[in-house]
Amino acid sequence: MFPFLRxxxxxxxxxxxxxxxGVWAGSSLAEKEAARLRLNAADLxxxxxxxxxxxxxxxxxxxxxxxxxxxxxxxxxxxxxxxxTLYPTAGLVVGLAVATLRGWRKGLxxxxxxxxxxxxxxxxxxxxxxxxxxxxxxxxxxxxxxWAIHLWDDDRHPSQIYETLAALAVFALVxxxxxxxxxxxNFLLVVATSAAARVFLEAFRGDSVVWAGGFRATQVVxxxxxxxxxxxxxxxxxxxxxxxxx
Amino acid sequence: xxxxxxxxxxxxxSLVAAVLGLGVLWTLLSRVPAAATTGGAPPxxxxxxxxxxxxxxxxLGGEQVTLTNLRGKVVMVxxxxxxxxxxxxxxxxxxxxxxxxxxxxxxxxxxxxTYQDSEADAAAFVQQHSLTFPxxxxxxxxxxxxxxxxxxxxxxFVDRQGVxxxxxxxxxxxxxxIQSKVEELLNGAP
Numbered sequence: 001m002f003p004f005l006r007x008x009x010x011x012x013x014x015x016x017x018x019x020x021x022g023v024w025a026g027s028s029l030a031e032k033e034a035a036r037l038r039l040n041a042a043d044l045x046x047x048x049x050x051x052x053x054x055x056x057x058x059x060x061x062x063x064x065x066x067x068x069x070x071x072x073x074x075x076x077x078x079x080x081x082x083x084x085t086l087y088p089t090a091g092l093v094v095g096l097a098v099a100t101l102r103g104w105r106k107g108l109x110x111x112x113x114x115x116x117x118x119x120x121x122x123x124x125x126x127x128x129x130x131x132x133x134x135x136x137x138x139x140x141x142x143x144x145x146x147w148a149i150h151l152w153d154d155d156r157h158p159s160q161i162y163e164t165l166a167a168l169a170v171f172a173l174v175x176x177x178x179x180x181x182x183x184x185x186n187f188l189l190v191v192a193t194s195a196a197a198r199v200f201l202e203a204f205r206g207d208s209v210v211w212a213g214g215f216r217a218t219q220v221v222x223x224x225x226x227x228x229x230x231x232x233x234x235x236x237x238x239x240x241x242x243x244x245x246x
Numbered sequence: 247x248x249x250x251x252x253x254x255x256x257x258x259x260s261l262v263a264a265v266l267g268l269g270v271l272w273t274l275l276s277r278v279p280a281a282a283t284t285g286g287a288p289p290x291x292x293x294x295x296x297x298x299x300x301x302x303x304x305x306l307g308g309e310q311v312t313l314t315n316l317r318g319k320v321v322m323v324x325x326x327x328x329x330x331x332x333x334x335x336x337x338x339x340x341x342x343x344x345x346x347x348x349x350x351x352x353x354x355x356x357x358x359x360t361y362q363d364s365e366a367d368a369a370a371f372v373q374q375h376s377l378t379f380p381x382x383x384x385x386x387x388x389x390x391x392x393x394x395x396x397x398x399x400x401x402x403f404v405d406r407q408g409v410x411x412x413x414x415x416x417x418x419x420x421x422x423x424i425q426s427k428v429e430e431l432l433n434g435a436p
Binding site: 013063064066070071073074076077080082084085136152153154196199200202203207208213214215216219220223226230 | 258272280289290293413425427
């Protein structure tokens with residue numbers, strides 16, 4: 001793991017750089033896909049940008065709301081470059097809500113827009129795996145397997161490498177656009193295969209959130225996401241005219 | 247187009263049932279055993295969710311401190327050096343939070359990385375800023391190695407059971423950042 005790189009007085013956080021690279025690659029791919037789908041590339045780019053900015057702001061504001069007195073006394077802290085003071089779940093919800101609202105206001109058709117985002121999302125998932133590898137986050141369970149890596153004082157499954165390889169496989173699959181483009185299937189394919197991979201790979205993680213009965217929370221959520229995607233695949237296939245008319 | 251999705255509804259439903267059934271089965275098989283979550287304190291490692299690696303160090307001005315002797319308190323372990331600008335910048339905020347929360351059970355250990363600093367410079371800095379918390383001296387670099395130090399400052403927020411609950415690498419941390427992390431732990435289980 002090489003989480004930091006010191007360049008003179010600067011301490012570069014490499015996982016953050018990997019995520020930035022993922023955002024750049026993802027948005028570039030989305031723009032290209034938008035052109036292929038004859039969508040307004042600038043509108044799509046703005047949708048991503050607004051979603052990201054709102055997501056980060058929402059994550060910080062939600063965190064600050066939990067410690068209101070501290071942030072009211074020192075409001076400039078809202079601008080602190082400290083990832084540890086973000087509330088990721090709230091950021092995700094706010095980011096998605098703002099992006100959805102932006103897309104709706106700009107009249108972007110839902111299913112072609114989702115398909116335009118699909119390759120970029122898959123590319124970002126690869127970057128996320130790399131970021132986890134660099135930071136040591138999303139680490140694996142202890143193991144005696146020969147390909148174990150020594151991390152956090154134990155020999156562990158290289159779960160970040162599993163995650164990255166799975167994301168690369170999803171990217172390769174979606175790149176071929178096996179279900180065509182413009183009907184939302186490519187996006188559903190990315191989400192469904194990523195969820196399936198998560199169900200499988202979570203079993204090798206050493207940092208799972210565990211619910212009652214020993215169930216790993218991420219596996220349960222991923223199963224629900226997978227089920228929803230499979231349901232939507234069938235439903236959207238049966239109703240192609242809905243989007244075609246938009 | 248859409249050749250992956252079978253046109254026959256029954257075939258599609260069978261495929262979905264098989265995929266989800268396998269998923270449910272795998273989820274059941276890979277449940278975390280109860281013993282893994284009730285097996286006592288987590289192993290030591292400088293990472294959120296693990297026990298804070300223990301150390302005993304001399305303090306600036308004499309005496310010694312041992313981290314495990316502070317169980318029952320919320321401990322903020324901050325690794326720093328006097329030549330490090332962000333370390334210097336965040337010290338007043340740390341001091342302010344320390345004074346505000348000391349009575350509620352906060353302890354601050356500002357571990358000076360003396361092996362790459364000067365004890366005299368550290369002492370001068372402490373005096374100049376009237377810092378009142380203990381300053382352990384890592385003369386050999388052993389604690390920095392144990393905490394896998396890769397950047398200064400590095401701060402570990404340790405709960406009353408000795409488990410690291412948050413890690414902040416780099417700085418300077420603002421007072422609100424420190425306060426939020428400390429409050430979260432002080433308001434947690436006693």
